[in-house]
Amino acid sequence: MSVTHIKFVPKQEVLQITMRLFIDDLQFELNTLNKTTIELATDREPKKIDSIYMNYLSNNFSVEVNKLPKNLTFIGKEYDSDMAVFYLEIPKIKEIKNIRIENNILNKSFTDQKNIVKFNINQKQKSFILIKDKLIALINY
Amino acid sequence: MKKLYSIITLFIFLLNIAAIAQEIEIKEGHTNQNKFRQLKDKFTTPNSQHTASGAPGVNYTQQQVDYKIDVILDDANQKLMGDESIVYHNNSSDILEYLWVQLDQNKRARNSKSPDIEGGGPEVLYSPEKFYADFIDKPFDGGFNIIHVKDSRGKDLSYKINRTMMRIDLPKPLASGKKFKFQIKWWYNINNHVPQRDRSGYEHFEADGNNLYVIAQFYPRLAVYNNVEGWQNMQFWGRSEFALEFGDFKVNITTPKDHILNATGVLTNAKKVLTKTQLKRLEEAKTSFDKPVIIVTQEEAVEAEKKNSTETKTWSFDARNVRDFAFASSRKFIWDGMAVDINGKTVMAYSLYPKEGNPLWEEYSTIVVAHTLKEYSSYTFDYPYHKAISVHSKNQGMEYPQICWNYGRPRPDGTYDDRTRDAMIGVITHEIGHNFFPMIVNSDERQWTWMDEGLNSFIETLTEIAFDENFDTGNLPKDIIPYMDGDQSNISPIMTQGGSVHQFGPNSYTKPAAGLYMLRETIMGHELFDYAFKTYAQRWMFKHPTPEDFFRTMEDASAVDLDWFWRGWFYTTDFCDIGIKSVNQYRVTSKPTSKIIELAKKYGIPVEQIRPGVYLTTDPITEGEPKTALDIKILKDYIDNHYEDKSNIEIPEYFYEITFEKPGGLVMPIIVEYTYADGSKKTKKYPAQIWRKNDKEVNKVVASKKEIIGIVIDPNFETADVNTENNSWPREEKSDFDKKKEEFSNK
Numbered sequence: 001m002s003v004t005h006i007k008f009v010p011k012q013e014v015l016q017i018t019m020r021l022f023i024d025d026l027q028f029e030l031n032t033l034n035k036t037t038i039e040l041a042t043d044r045e046p047k048k049i050d051s052i053y054m055n056y057l058s059n060n061f062s063v064e065v066n067k068l069p070k071n072l073t074f075i076g077k078e079y080d081s082d083m084a085v086f087y088l089e090i091p092k093i094k095e096i097k098n099i100r101i102e103n104n105i106l107n108k109s110f111t112d113q114k115n116i117v118k119f120n121i122n123q124k125q126k127s128f129i130l131i132k133d134k135l136i137a138l139i140n141y
Numbered sequence: 142m143k144k145l146y147s148i149i150t151l152f153i154f155l156l157n158i159a160a161i162a163q164e165i166e167i168k169e170g171h172t173n174q175n176k177f178r179q180l181k182d183k184f185t186t187p188n189s190q191h192t193a194s195g196a197p198g199v200n201y202t203q204q205q206v207d208y209k210i211d212v213i214l215d216d217a218n219q220k221l222m223g224d225e226s227i228v229y230h231n232n233s234s235d236i237l238e239y240l241w242v243q244l245d246q247n248k249r250a251r252n253s254k255s256p257d258i259e260g261g262g263p264e265v266l267y268s269p270e271k272f273y274a275d276f277i278d279k280p281f282d283g284g285f286n287i288i289h290v291k292d293s294r295g296k297d298l299s300y301k302i303n304r305t306m307m308r309i310d311l312p313k314p315l316a317s318g319k320k321f322k323f324q325i326k327w328w329y330n331i332n333n334h335v336p337q338r339d340r341s342g343y344e345h346f347e348a349d350g351n352n353l354y355v356i357a358q359f360y361p362r363l364a365v366y367n368n369v370e371g372w373q374n375m376q377f378w379g380r381s382e383f384a385l386e387f388g389d390f391k392v393n394i395t396t397p398k399d400h401i402l403n404a405t406g407v408l409t410n411a412k413k414v415l416t417k418t419q420l421k422r423l424e425e426a427k428t429s430f431d432k433p434v435i436i437v438t439q440e441e442a443v444e445a446e447k448k449n450s451t452e453t454k455t456w457s458f459d460a461r462n463v464r465d466f467a468f469a470s471s472r473k474f475i476w477d478g479m480a481v482d483i484n485g486k487t488v489m490a491y492s493l494y495p496k497e498g499n500p501l502w503e504e505y506s507t508i509v510v511a512h513t514l515k516e517y518s519s520y521t522f523d524y525p526y527h528k529a530i531s532v533h534s535k536n537q538g539m540e541y542p543q544i545c546w547n548y549g550r551p552r553p554d555g556t557y558d559d560r561t562r563d564a565m566i567g568v569i570t571h572e573i574g575h576n577f578f579p580m581i582v583n584s585d586e587r588q589w590t591w592m593d594e595g596l597n598s599f600i601e602t603l604t605e606i607a608f609d610e611n612f613d614t615g616n617l618p619k620d621i622i623p624y625m626d627g628d629q630s631n632i633s634p635i636m637t638q639g640g641s642v643h644q645f646g647p648n649s650y651t652k653p654a655a656g657l658y659m660l661r662e663t664i665m666g667h668e669l670f671d672y673a674f675k676t677y678a679q680r681w682m683f684k685h686p687t688p689e690d691f692f693r694t695m696e697d698a699s700a701v702d703l704d705w706f707w708r709g710w711f712y713t714t715d716f717c718d719i720g721i722k723s724v725n726q727y728r729v730t731s732k733p734t735s736k737i738i739e740l741a742k743k744y745g746i747p748v749e750q751i752r753p754g755v756y757l758t759t760d761p762i763t764e765g766e767p768k769t770a771l772d773i774k775i776l777k778d779y780i781d782n783h784y785e786d787k788s789n790i791e792i793p794e795y796f797y798e799i800t801f802e803k804p805g806g807l808v809m810p811i812i813v814e815y816t817y818a819d820g821s822k823k824t825k826k827y828p829a830q831i832w833r834k835n836d837k838e839v840n841k842v843v844a845s846k847k848e849i850i851g852i853v854i855d856p857n858f859e860t861a862d863v864n865t866e867n868n869s870w871p872r873e874e875k876s877d878f879d880k881k882k883e884e885f886s887n888k
Contacts, residue, residue, distance in 0.1 A: 007878070009876075016876075016878045018878060032268075037338075037536055041623075041646075042645075042646035042647075043598070043615070043646035043647075043650040043651060044538065044646070045615070046561070046563075046564045047559075047563035047564050047567060047612075047613050047615070048558060048559050048563060048564075051558070051559075075881070075882050075885050076881060076882070076884070076885030076888075078623055078881070079623040079624075080623055080626070082631070087878060087881050087882065087885065089882070
């Protein structure tokens with residue numbers, strides 16, 4: 001399971017994304033995809049883990065705003081107990097007429113993966129549960 | 142008037158007590174739970190073996206065990222055979238009826254109980270390999286096969302194997318000061334260490350058909366018999382490591398003729414096992430202090446890989462005063478080395494690696510070994526051995542005396558990313574560092590993982606920062622916050638036996654390392670900390686220290702009472718959360734305040750009779766009040782009468798009462814950064830003892846010449862404060878995300 005919060009902050013013209021997922025699941029997925037045996041959130045974690053995460057997230061979590069694909073900016077990550085928390089941003093967003101998310105997080109390794117995406121945009125809140133057969137969330141404002 | 146003043150003072154005192162008594166009704170008595178109480182409830186009573194100062198006492202003893210081992214490495218069948226003779230010196234004052242020998246290989250025996258204690262449900266998804274390994278494959282036929290156990294005259298000795306421990310029944314009790322000689326002959330199947338991440342074994346290289354052996358825990362090893370635990374014969378389940386005695390080793394290892402091998406100890410027959418050219422290069426390396434010299438080249442290694450010699454050769458090693466012996470052997474090894482100057486003594490830094498490790502290994506490994514030996518020596522004692530070897534081995538990070546296995550493999554095309562490089566630099570620093578803890582400062586790893594891993598990770602951190610000031614060590618106080626802020630059911634105190642701790646890495650490596658970093662940087666300061674830490678290392682080098690020996694020495698050598706720190710950081714899972722509850726601004730006045738008037742009234746004292754005084758107040762300002770403190774006549778008179786030179790006197794104009802709160806269980810210094818109206822900043826550190834009488838809340842009156850416009854607690858993240866939302870005044874109006882972003886950019 002993963003939980004992603006997406007919030008639009010018009011004052012800063014930025015889309016703020018917070019994603020939480022289980023470290024063990026993420027480690028399994030990364031090692032399966034990259035054919036590695038790294039450990040996450042232990043003393044054996046590779047020192048440059050952020051670049052691995054960024055690579056993984058950009059390939060598996062895509063965002064289109066107003067029908068234009070947007071690049072994610074990696075702000076940082078932290079570990080909270082057995083969860084990894086990612087802080088991502090999409091800058092220079094003046095307004096949002098529509099938003100489209102394609103979420104492939106963890107579903108290479110886990111056939112029953114559920115990805116929850118919660119939007120808080122233009123004072124409206126909406127949630128989606130995305131699974132392998134339904135990868136896309138789309139909202140028009 | 143003086144009397145009245147005294148009465149009022151007394152009355153204020155009583156009033157305070159009354160106010161407190163109203164809030165907290167104490168109905169029952171209580172025991173002393175003060176966080177600054179001494180650790181007498183936790184510490185063992187000192188004695189003449191482990192003294193109250195933390196040093197070894199006059200009656201301290203430890204055993205010595207000397208080994209002569211002839212080993213044959215059967216590369217074709219991945220078997221190791223050994224014939225071992227042991228001399229056990231009973232230096233204790235006790236009479237021993239039996240000896241305990243550790244059989245670590247039995248952890249991999251078919252009847253091993255190690256897999257039986259691992260719980261957990263099915264995997265979410267099985268790869269075919271994993272499914273086969275878990276449910277179809279037969280267990281590996283590992284474990285020691287003991288051929289015989291004989292005394293020095295060849296007579297069979299009675300013994301009993303209890304899993305990873307073997308009891309040797311002595312024909313007659315071994316008196317104090319006596320020694321006992323015996324022999325064990327054994328063999329075992331060497332495991333492939335890659336799938337299960339074992340600490341030793343071999344890796345097989347499909348492309349050229351060769352094996353790379355990293356061999357350790359390979360011979361029956363005497364268990365420790367010490368002053369505090371008797372026999373340390375707790376079973377080896379697989380995680381908590383070793384407790385070993387010091388002794389001298391003479392080891393002959395027979396390998397295929399085309400192998401390159403290195404091991405603990407001095408290679409005594411280099412001329413027989415190396416070519417003339419290699420010997421010449423080895424001599425060159427011994428005088429090369431600035432860069433490594435290649436002793437066995439990649440071309441020679443690649444050539445050897447192609448052969449599969451059935452002839453053998455024997456490597457002889459002589460190791461003095463080591464607690465263990467290990468070796469690495471392969472046709473694939475490239476070997477380089479350089480000299481390191483440790484306070485005038487030359488020590489050799491070596492690396493062994495296959496071509497798969499290049500170019501990364503020839504660029505970094507030996508350089509990092511040399512750097513590590515120098516840095517660690519500066520914090521502890523001059524490295525006493527003649528060499529330290531870093532061996533390239535897949536997925537490994539494992540330490541033995543003078544030799545260790547380290548990961549860090551470039552991609553097949555030889556390129557590598559910074560992550561791979563830094564991970565390799567980190568693991569080499571860590572494992573080479575283990576030569577100091579626990580190979581020399583020989584703590585009991587089976588019981589206390591943190592005593593070697595934690596202390597080692599701490600010096601590793603300083604060593605990595607010295608190598609590259611931007612190195613992400615992962616061992617700083619800020620790095621342990623997610624762990625300490627986590628679910629309490631998944632956290633253990635550091636003072637927990639290694640096999641039982643939750644989250645092994647953060648518990649046994651990061652938290653003790655971060656705690657020591659905090660002691661050095663924030664609580665004790667470099668000079669006091671470094672002297673005490675060095676004292677501990679030097680007192681206990683080549684001995685068996687206990688946790689108390691460390692805790693006591695750090696205090697004994699520094700005059701810093703740290704019982705509160707040990708109690709909180711090592712014996713509990715409490716976390717640090719200190720915040721600012723409120724800030725009230727006061728002004729100075731000579732006009733009697735409402736508080737004093739009220740007080741006077743209660744005693745029936747007319748306002749006019751209250752003696753002139755100086756007040757800090759929040760009462761509404763009235764006309765005619767002094768503008769500054771110096772406008773108050775009695776204060777000005779006092780200063781004029783007592784201080785002729787007023788050039789150094791600063792009269793404060795702003796007064797604040799700051800209330801600090803402490804939702805966290807740990808006591809810690811309060812580090813406060815004041816920001817003034819002119820943009821300047823000042824940091825003040827209040828010692829942890831500020832919490833000694835109130836564990837929840839304390840307040841301070843702060844006087845300042847300049848207006849304070851901002852207050853931040855722990856601005857540089859020194860105390861592992863898990864919640865920074867209460868750390869600033871005025872409270873920030875930022876979202877969690879914004880704050881995180883700021884936090885990340887500050888990092």
